[in-house]
Amino acid sequence: MPGGAVARVLVDSPLPQLDQLFDYAVPERLRERVRPGVRVRVPLRTGGRIADGWLVELADTSEYGGTLSELEDVVSEVPMLVPEVWALARAVADRAAGNASDILRLAIPSRYVRVERSWLASPGEPGPPPEAPPPVHGAPAGxxxxxxxxxxxxxxxxxxxxxxxxxxxxxxxxxxxxxxxxxxxxxxxxxxxxxxxxxxxxxxxxxxxxxxxxxxxxxxxxxxxxxxxxxxxxxxxxxxxxxxxxxxxxxxxxxxxxxxxxxxxxxxxxxxxxxxxxxxxxxxxxxxxxxxxxxxxxxxxxxxxxxxxxxxxxxxxxxxEPAAQVRPKVVLTEQQASPEPGSARIPSSAWRQAQEAVREGPVLVQVARPGNAPLLTCDRCRETAHCAACGGTLVVPRAGGDPRCVLCGTSASGWRCPVCDGTRLRAATVGASRTAEELGRAFPRSLVILSDGERPVLRVGAEPALVVATRGAEPIADGGYRAVLLLDGERMLLRESLRVAEDCLRWWSNASALAAPGAPVFLVGVGGALATALSTWRQPEWAATELAARRALRFPPAVRVASVTAGHAAVTRAVDAVRGIDGVDVLGPAPTGEEDEGLQRAIVRFDYGAGARVARELRAEMIRVATERRRPVAGRPVRRPPVLRVRFDDPDVP
CATH class of the missing domain: 3.40.50.300 (P-loop containing nucleotide triphosphate hydrolases)
Incomplete structure (x- = not known):
């Protein structure tokens, strides 16, 4: 074939067996339009279908001994898949036992013909390069x-x-x-x-x-x-x-x-x-x-x-190391000399500071969740309260009355804690809307601003105001907040996750960084090493301690993990393929909770050095399962082909 007559194409498909380069002949009518990186359309041998793909490279010859199919068309002549992005997509997909086409679908946006034509007609003026910028703020000079x-x-x-x-x-x-x-x-x-x-x-x-x-x-x-x-x-x-x-x-x-x-x-x-x-x-x-x-x-x-x-x-x-030791003034209410009687949501010292600060400028109140209904826990052991009928979370309805299940609506009258046999409930947290209403009554002359996922506020001025925000939705204030109250810390830590402490420390730190220099930041209801890390602003030391604890337990990121989900037989074959690799151990399999599908999940833990081999073996199993053919049985419905789902570094693994 003449030079460049063979196009090597990655088909845009989620099927693992198609995650490779296929050779196609370049017809004469497309010879002037093809170049590496362009979108193309190619025929698939099965069913005479036409698929989209990316032309990765051009070659003079093909290792395939038969007759090559021809490219169907060139969709766009703009080479959007540049070589460095292709190399990155291939590498990260292999690392995660995934498809490179899935990565490219994230990397390259959908095509807009009119925009593309306008772009080709305009050369584009990027503007002059900047003068030498000042040194990076917060870092040692240079x-x-x-x-x-x-x-x-x-x-x-x-x-x-x-x-x-x-x-x-x-x-x-x-x-x-x-x-x-x-x-x-x-x-x-x-x-x-x-x-x-x-x-x-x-x-x-x-x-x-x-x-x-x-x-x-x-x-x-x-x-x-x-x-x-x-x-x-x-x-x-x-x-x-x-x-x-x-x-x-x-x-x-x-x-x-x-x-x-x-x-x-x-x-x-x-x-x-x-x-x-x-x-x-x-x-x-x-x-x-x-x-x-x-x-x-x-x-x-x-x-x-x-x-x-x-x-x-x-x-x-x-x-x-930072250029200067700048840190917020964090006050831990749990370590005060005179602890608060009862279970006041906002301690009196923080309340007084907020009253004084709101006269000068904005005050931030961070809460755990949006809405009105409080989450309930056992008054004795603080275990989250769940419905006895379906296991749903118990909350107080907005209209008042007895606590009810958020899923089935069953009343919680006669509730009993399965852990300690307690019968009394307490509110673990109050939503942002209810907090804003309560603070509005407590501070009748102050403006109350609510910021959450449904009502986002990006900025507030320097004028006096009470800003009630859910975690991560705190607006930035001109000049910084005159005081910050971090509420519901105990509730935030109730979430069942390996990363709950790390997430809370990050939420609290980001909110504390919005305070004006010297303004007090009150962390309510949390003590121990996590609170100390925030008050002393030594988060890297806490991260090192947390990593050491996870390393002792072989938890991520001390090791890598991959979740393997499928029917029992497919999961068993997949984990058996990697059991013999050094540094690998397997947890499970166990039911996923989707009993109607009969799915099971196993967790594969492995050292970083074994990652490439584990990915290859699990990838091979995914292809084997995807290409497995089942003969139809008379009198039985035709089932969907089996699927083996593999997720490396799965964040849902506790």
């Missing part, structure tokens, strides 16, 4: 800049206070530090990828970038954009100009010319966990991309995640 220039892997504990930008806007000091690091990379004519958990963080980071670089150099990629805007931003990222690309999880896969920096803010936030297959966390994708590209990698947070602490412990990531 330390982060030297790391960016040298392609180092770094972690930095963010300065916990708000800062005022030259534009007059207030943002967290962390946003200024990340913007300065990205501006430094851009000054060196290198691109930067900035990954944040949600739009609240993105708004602050973009405000900080506007004060440092030309807005034409900043590209936004997130789910709140229209499809056309996101597609245009992606096309702009494929140009040869250095850019700063800001967005959520999928930003780590964005194309970037001369990548110089990958930065992730608050990598422990659950919002960064990828729910779609194969469930690769952007932190892991960033680590792979850093190795492939040689770019610098920066993790920044108020609370270092246990995963990053493991990387620091093995020397893979360098911890940068």
């Amino acid at each position: 330390r982060v800049e030297a790391g960016v220039d040298g392609g180092e892997r770094m972690t930095l504990t963010a300065d916990p206070r708000p800062l005022r930008l030259p534009t007059g806007e207030w943002v967290g000091a962390w946003a200024v530090a990340l913007a300065q690091a990205a501006a430094h990379a851009l000054h060196r004519d290198r691109s930067a990828l900035l990954v944040v958990p949600d739009y609240r963080d993105q708004e602050q980071l973009e405000a900080a970038l506007r004060a440092l670089v030309d807005s034409r150099r900043v590209l936004r990629t997130d789910a709140r954009q229209t499809g056309g805007d996101r597609y245009r931003a992606f096309l702009d990222a494929t140009r040869d100009d250095a850019r700063i690309i800001v967005g959520n999880r999928s930003t780590v896969y964005a194309p970037a010319a001369r990548l110089g920096l990958i930065a992730i803010w608050d990598d422990g936030d659950p919002l960064l966990s990828e729910p779609l297959a194969p469930g690769v966390h952007p932190r892991d994708a960033a680590l792979v991309r850093q190795e492939q590209s040689g770019a610098a990698l920066l993790f920044m947070a108020h609370t270092r995640s246990v995963e990053v602490e493991r990387l620091v412990g093995i020397g893979w990531v360098q911890a940068i």
